[in-house]
Amino acid sequence: MIYQQQLRIPGPTPLPERVIRAASKPMIDHRGPEFAELLADVTAGAKRVFETGNDLLVLTASGSGGLESAIANLVSPGDRVVAALCGNFGERFAGMAAAYGAQVVRLEAEWGQPVEPADLAEVLAANPDARVVLLTHNETSTGVSNGLDRLVRVAHDAGRIVAVDGVSSVSSMRIGVDELGVDVAVSASQKGWMAPPGIAFVTVNERAWALSEQCRSPRFYFDWRQAKKNAENGSTPWTPAVSVLYAVQEGIRMMEEEGLERVYARHRRLADATEAGLAALGFGLYAAEGYRSATVTSALPMPGLEVSALRKLLRARYGVVIAGGQGKMTGKMIRVGHLGAVTDGDVVQVLWSIERALEELDIAPADGRAMAAAAPHLAEETAATPVH
Amino acid sequence: MIYQQQLRIPGPTPLPERVIRAASKPMIDHRGPEFAELLADVTAGAKRVFETGNDLLVLTASGSGGLESAIANLVSPGDRVVAALCGNFGERFAGMAAAYGAQVVRLEAEWGQPVEPADLAEVLAANPDARVVLLTHNETSTGVSNGLDRLVRVAHDAGRIVAVDGVSSVSSMRIGVDELGVDVAVSASQKGWMAPPGIAFVTVNERAWALSEQCRSPRFYFDWRQAKKNAENGSTPWTPAVSVLYAVQEGIRMMEEEGLERVYARHRRLADATEAGLAALGFGLYAAEGYRSATVTSALPMPGLEVSALRKLLRARYGVVIAGGQGKMTGKMIRVGHLGAVTDGDVVQVLWSIERALEELDIAPADGRAMAAAAPHLAEETAATPVH
Numbered sequence: 001m002i003y004q005q006q007l008r009i010p011g012p013t014p015l016p017e018r019v020i021r022a023a024s025k026p027m028i029d030h031r032g033p034e035f036a037e038l039l040a041d042v043t044a045g046a047k048r049v050f051e052t053g054n055d056l057l058v059l060t061a062s063g064s065g066g067l068e069s070a071i072a073n074l075v076s077p078g079d080r081v082v083a084a085l086c087g088n089f090g091e092r093f094a095g096m097a098a099a100y101g102a103q104v105v106r107l108e109a110e111w112g113q114p115v116e117p118a119d120l121a122e123v124l125a126a127n128p129d130a131r132v133v134l135l136t137h138n139e140t141s142t143g144v145s146n147g148l149d150r151l152v153r154v155a156h157d158a159g160r161i162v163a164v165d166g167v168s169s170v171s172s173m174r175i176g177v178d179e180l181g182v183d184v185a186v187s188a189s190q191k192g193w194m195a196p197p198g199i200a201f202v203t204v205n206e207r208a209w210a211l212s213e214q215c216r217s218p219r220f221y222f223d224w225r226q227a228k229k230n231a232e233n234g235s236t237p238w239t240p241a242v243s244v245l246y247a248v249q250e251g252i253r254m255m256e257e258e259g260l261e262r263v264y265a266r267h268r269r270l271a272d273a274t275e276a277g278l279a280a281l282g283f284g285l286y287a288a289e290g291y292r293s294a295t296v297t298s299a300l301p302m303p304g305l306e307v308s309a310l311r312k313l314l315r316a317r318y319g320v321v322i323a324g325g326q327g328k329m330t331g332k333m334i335r336v337g338h339l340g341a342v343t344d345g346d347v348v349q350v351l352w353s354i355e356r357a358l359e360e361l362d363i364a365p366a367d368g369r370a371m372a373a374a375a376p377h378l379a380e381e382t383a384a385t386p387v388h
Numbered sequence: 389m390i391y392q393q394q395l396r397i398p399g400p401t402p403l404p405e406r407v408i409r410a411a412s413k414p415m416i417d418h419r420g421p422e423f424a425e426l427l428a429d430v431t432a433g434a435k436r437v438f439e440t441g442n443d444l445l446v447l448t449a450s451g452s453g454g455l456e457s458a459i460a461n462l463v464s465p466g467d468r469v470v471a472a473l474c475g476n477f478g479e480r481f482a483g484m485a486a487a488y489g490a491q492v493v494r495l496e497a498e499w500g501q502p503v504e505p506a507d508l509a510e511v512l513a514a515n516p517d518a519r520v521v522l523l524t525h526n527e528t529s530t531g532v533s534n535g536l537d538r539l540v541r542v543a544h545d546a547g548r549i550v551a552v553d554g555v556s557s558v559s560s561m562r563i564g565v566d567e568l569g570v571d572v573a574v575s576a577s578q579k580g581w582m583a584p585p586g587i588a589f590v591t592v593n594e595r596a597w598a599l600s601e602q603c604r605s606p607r608f609y610f611d612w613r614q615a616k617k618n619a620e621n622g623s624t625p626w627t628p629a630v631s632v633l634y635a636v637q638e639g640i641r642m643m644e645e646e647g648l649e650r651v652y653a654r655h656r657r658l659a660d661a662t663e664a665g666l667a668a669l670g671f672g673l674y675a676a677e678g679y680r681s682a683t684v685t686s687a688l689p690m691p692g693l694e695v696s697a698l699r700k701l702l703r704a705r706y707g708v709v710i711a712g713g714q715g716k717m718t719g720k721m722i723r724v725g726h727l728g729a730v731t732d733g734d735v736v737q738v739l740w741s742i743e744r745a746l747e748e749l750d751i752a753p754a755d756g757r758a759m760a761a762a763a764p765h766l767a768e769e770t771a772a773t774p775v776h
Contacts, residue, residue, distance in 0.1 A: 005414065012415045012630060023631065024408045026393065027400045027584060029709050060450050060586060061609065064626035068609045077606075100606040190627055196415060198448060198586040198629035218465075218488040218606065221449065221456045238452035239578055241586035241629060242400060243411065321417050 002319035008350050009323040010140045010168055010296035012190035012197050013340030015247070019194050022250035023243045030242060036234025042245055043231065045252035046201050049260065050170060050185060052177035054205040057227040060241045063167035063188030066200030068096050069222035070134075070163040070184050074208065076216040077101030080130040082123055082160070084115040084151065088141035088327040093134045093165055100217050105130060111142050111329065112298075114291040117150040124158040131211065133160045137185075138169035141326040143287040143298030143335060145173065152180045161207055167191060170201075171255065172267045172295045172339045183208040192267070192295065194254065194340045195247035199240075204228075254341075267294040270338040270347050273377035277351035278336070280373035281358060286333060295339035296323075300332070305363050307331055313360060318353035344378045390707035396738050397711040398528045398556055398684035400578035400585050401728030403635070407582050410638035411631045418630060424622025430633055431619065433640035434589050437648065438558060438573060440565035442593040445615040448629045451555035451576030454588030456484050457610035458522075458551040458572050462596065464604040465489030468518040470511055470548070472503040472539065476529035476715040481522045481553055488605050493518060499530050499717065500686075502679040505538040512546040519599065521548045525573075526557035529714040531675040531686030531723060533561065540568045549595055555579060558589075559643065560655045560683045560727045571596040580655070580683065582642065582728045583635035587628075592616075655682040658726040658735050661765035665739035666724070668761035669746060674721060683727035684711075688720070693751050695719055701748060706741035732766045 007014045015023075028034040039058060047056050059066055071093075075081055081102040083094035086109035098104050107123045109115045115135075124130065133155045138145045148164065155162045163184040166175055170185065172192030177185050183205050190197035204212070204224055212224055220226075226237040255263050274297040279285055283299035285292065301307050307324055308331060314320040325333030338347060351370040359366040395402045403411075416422040427446060435444050447454055459481075463469055469490040471482035474497035486492050495511045497503045503523075512518065521543045526533045536552065543550045551572040554563055558573065560580030565573050571593050578585035592600070592612055600612055608614075614625040643651050662685040667673055671687035673680065689695050695712055696719060702708040713721030726735060739758040747754040 005416070007415055007417065009417050009419075012418060012627060015415050020412045024412050027395055027403050027578075028393070029395065029397050029711075030400060030585070031397075031711070032703075032709060060448075061453070062448050062627040062629070065449070065609045071608075072606075096608045099608040099611075188627070190415075196629065196631035197418070197627045198632060218460075220459075220484045220487040221453045222609075223487075239400060239450040239576070239585040241450070241584065241632065243584035243631065243635075244586060244629065247631075315420075321420060323417075323419070 004319065006320040006346060006349055008337050009321060010335060010337035010339060013192070013194060013337065015196065016194055016254060016341045018254060019247045019250045023196065023247035025246050028242060030239055031235055035242065038245055038249060039231065039234060039236065042249050042252065045249065049252065049255070050175060050177045050203050051179065052203050054177065054203045055228055057202045057204065057224055057231065058236065058240065059200045059202060059222065059227065060198060060236070060238065061200045062197050063186060063200055064092065065222065066186040066188060066202050067093050067165055069202055069224060070186060071096045071100050072217050072219040072222045073212040073215055073224045074132050074161065074163060074184070075100050075102045078103065079132070080105060080127055081132050081134060082107060082127055082130045083134040084120050085136060086113060086115050086142060086144055086146065087111055087136070087139035089139055089165060090136045091327065093136065097134065112144060112286045113288050114144050114146045115151060117147065117154045120151055121154045121158065124155065124160060131161055133162045135162050135164045137164050137166040137175065138173060138293050138295055140168040140296055141329070143293045143296045144291050145169065145293045146291070148175070149180055152182060156181060161211055168295050168339065172264070174264050177203050189244055189248050192339045193248055194251035196244050198244035199248055267339060269377055270342055270344065271297060273347050273374040274336055274338055274351070276377055277370035277374035280369045281355060282364060283334070295337065297336045297338065299334050301334065302363060305358070305361065307334055309361060310334065310357055313357045314353055318357065320350055320353045347374065347378065392707065394708040394734060394737055396725050397709060398723060398725035398727060401580070401582060401725065403584065404582055404642060404729045406642060407635045407638045411584065411635035413634050416630060418627055419623050423630065426633055426637060427619065427622060427624065430637050430640065433637065437640065437643070438563060438565045438591050439567065440591050442565065442591045443616055445590045445592065445612055445619065446624065446628065446633070447588045447590060447610065447615065448586060448624070448626065449588045450585050451574060451588055452480065453610065454574040454576060454590050455481050455553055457590055457612060458574060459484045459488050460605050460607040460610045461600040461603055461612045462520050462549065462551060462572070463488050463490045466491065467520070468493060468515055469520045469522060470495060470515060470518045471522040472508050473524060474501060474503050474530060474532055474534065475499055475524070475527035477527055477553060478524045479715065481524065485522065500532060500674045501676050502532050502534045503539060505535065505542045508539055509542045509546065512543065512548060519549055521550045523550050523552045525552050525554040525563065526561060526681050526683055528556040528684055529717070531681045531684045532679050533557065533681045534679065536563070537568055540570060544569060549599055556683050556727065560652070562652050565591050577632055577636050580727045581636055582639035584632050586632035587636055655727060657765055658730055658732065659685060661735050661762035662724055662726055662739070664765055665758035665762035668757045669743060670752060683725065685724045685726065687722050689722065690751060693746070693749065695722055697749060698722065698745055701745045702741055706745065708738055708741045735762065735766065
């Protein structure tokens, strides 16, 4: 009997009981004072997480909708756009630009590798008319975290505007929008924010606003101007996902109770433990060292292991749900999510389950080596993790 | 002390306790078997409500996003489109088409009046190249229900494709998509479906699919082809609002327990009671007789009544939240929603509260005439309304 699933995919993430209760409030008038207060509070809280004084727009959509809003408001048909990508979600962002009629210049890093700032500089030099650069902070499909600071600096040195996919990073990994000068950053409620899917956040600075004014792409639902104008009156242009916003409000509250720095440290620590445990079991860590994500660990199976068999067994016997590969890595990789409401004990449980499952699949005996490898990363902070 | 708000706006609507509990389930993998089952069940249930064998697509967006998907998939830049409108939401639909570069031919009925089929026939004859006609089933801003069957027939007789805004009608008023041959119909979770906002439904028939294949508008997040392809594999192209879908699933279950015919009869009866009560109090019913909506009643204030004062008093003293006017009717109208989880007793409470508030505002003494006028409409069925 599985009493509680261990949802260890890189989003949607498990909902803390406090978040579920917050999302269970009675419905309210989305044009009334209660909603104005909710929107203002969530907006202010999300700005603290993004670390920005820029406008922060709240859209009712998943992260992809937030990304599309960046394209619809910044990219006109025929524009040249540089898409610096290293995985499936970078492909998606680039695909959106192409769908809006942009000439997309692809700078593609090998999967598992980050985008190199020098390569970006070269591509930008060769494409002086490309005003917008699409970047991925954390590439969920490969478990690679790009060195965002250097990429943004290269783009800004070349006078470009950056739109950053921070869907699976922001709130789990520090982004520091104003410190880096990120022009547009996007995240979504079902990741580190610990809320159900349905809300996307988009930060927009003055440079991005100025470019958006010249944009000739069709936009209505995702029109930033409408979102901004309505937010000033305490509402959204279209009916918002009220319940998800209540959840986000509570999620932010919990993150701030824990302390954002500790939230980020916890994610890094759990990533280190997961990496160590999987490596000890014989998996090949897929993401390049130094660029391994704090929110999702990707790993290649050892000889003889069928990824689908492992995932099925984990789900059925242990209630542990992990992700497989995406795009060209479908069926060839596991991805273990450790973002949002995840504790040291959860990682222990997942590693233990994987080790046991490998024994059942006749890959290797369960001798406790995953835990032994992970333990040093977990020991220090476990006692201090706050109870929510 | 207000213990429970009476949310009597035309959506979002109150959430039944069963729906709240359903939406409170733990999060799941949106690419896993639990989600595939949820999506299939909601899709099948929604098809029964729309009464269609057409494809039914589930989008994570509010109703406006569903409407925009109709434009993005059917209307190419430069296309002529006929928008038959009679209020603010018809304006919105037309505005979307304009945003996508269509030449919009507006057939505008006076607010409070329905669109006349003869007028539509005339406009279509004058615009033989307009392939798509935008219709509003229930115009939420004016409380007018258009005679959808005749409008669809006129459009089809002229060989056009209709896209119907059924956001605030479907699930509260019968639409019968296949019987009428509606090419595209849109609704949204926060209306009669009794769920929080965040999910839009779009039905698409063969003719609409054929037109969409030729469409040159940019589309990605709202691309119907992606939604259909993914649904065949039990998922959605972008992360879906899982919790809202659980809510919708329970909402549909409750509607079917009550019986759709009885749901529709209840909405009509509550509308009749609300109209009778408001008229007895001296309000001027705004929508033309014979076209008054089953989901929202619009009414003009009697001399001396400030709408904003009434709304404030109702909210503060009685916990009753009603809507005001929209667009050019802002501040000049009240709108009382009676859709979704609304019972006879709720209407009684609302009318009683309005009557009392009018006395407090020195408009008229509270002598029970609203209830006296409403009672005949309520009496017959009250005892039989199922307990949820």
